[in-house]
Amino acid sequence: TQLLEQSPQFLSIQEGENLTVYCNSSSVFSSLQWYRQEPGEGPVLLVTVVTGGEVKKLKRLTFQFGDARKDSSLHITAAQPGDTGLYLCAGDPFSGTYKYIFGTGTRLKVLA
Amino acid sequence: EAQVTQNPRYLITVTGKKLTVTCSQNMNHEYMSWYRQDPGLGLRQIYYSMNVEVTDKGDVPEGYKVSRKEKRNFPLILESPSPNQTSLYFCASSLERGYNEQFFGPGTRLTVL
Numbered sequence: 321t322q323l324l325e326q327s328p329q330f331l332s333i334q335e336g337e338n339l340t341v342y343c344n345s346s347s348v349f350s351s352l353q354w355y356r357q358e359p360g361e362g363p364v365l366l367v368t369v370v371t372g373g374e375v376k377k378l379k380r381l382t383f384q385f386g387d388a389r390k391d392s393s394l395h396i397t398a399a400q401p402g403d404t405g406l407y408l409c410a411g412d413p414f415s416g417t418y419k420y421i422f423g424t425g426t427r428l429k430v431l432a
Numbered sequence: 433e434a435q436v437t438q439n440p441r442y443l444i445t446v447t448g449k450k451l452t453v454t455c456s457q458n459m460n461h462e463y464m465s466w467y468r469q470d471p472g473l474g475l476r477q478i479y480y481s482m483n484v485e486v487t488d489k490g491d492v493p494e495g496y497k498v499s500r501k502e503k504r505n506f507p508l509i510l511e512s513p514s515p516n517q518t519s520l521y522f523c524a525s526s527l528e529r530g531y532n533e534q535f536f537g538p539g540t541r542l543t544v545l
Contacts, residue, residue, distance in 0.1 A: 362524070
């Protein structure tokens with residue numbers, strides 16, 4: 321059962337454009353994390369959001385956790401070719417288990 | 433250097449031939465997981481372990497076994513591999529379950545013929 325839906329699935333944009341990636345669920349999460357994965361490597365953590373409504377900034381990346389802790393977004397300002405990669409949201413839902421769930425992923429390509 | 437190691441990195445095998453993929457972490461982490469990554473499906477958790485001798489099923493456990501006899505090691509066992517287990521596998525560890533960062537190994541690309 322896939323609990324985290326990401327959109328869009330693919331995104332190809334020009335350098336300098338802005339973009340937003342969404343991560344949605346019908347379940348409540350205690351926290352959500354965003355990872356970035358490059359080809360041939362494992363995902364690497366970008367940020368963790370814990371509190372509903374929380375906003376975190378990492379240089380040109382802005383992360384937001386929904387008030388109800390069911391969704392999150394990643395906004396990139398003035399995208400650069402170095403931002404190219406697979407972006408994954410993930411978290412542990414309040415499910416009574418200790419599972420860890422990943423979203424379906426958003427593959428971003430930034431063209432120079 | 434803090435890291436998660438996996439071996440082998442690449443493996444081609446035939447249907448039914450038992451195999452083990454090893455995973456080891458040197459960070460004294462309690463929580464360890466195995467994931468498989470398939471195009472369009474993202475990362476799906478196969479098994480996880482909260483601590484030594486404590487393991488539980490993730491979302492896609494069928495056809496896999498794990499064990500956690502030591503804190504640092506979490507091997508993934510395929511008793512009788514089948515072609516639908518062809519995938520990219522990742523081991524990961526974190527200090528504990530929850531919002532602690534998960535550290536991933538480099539991945540094992542498995543092909544079952």
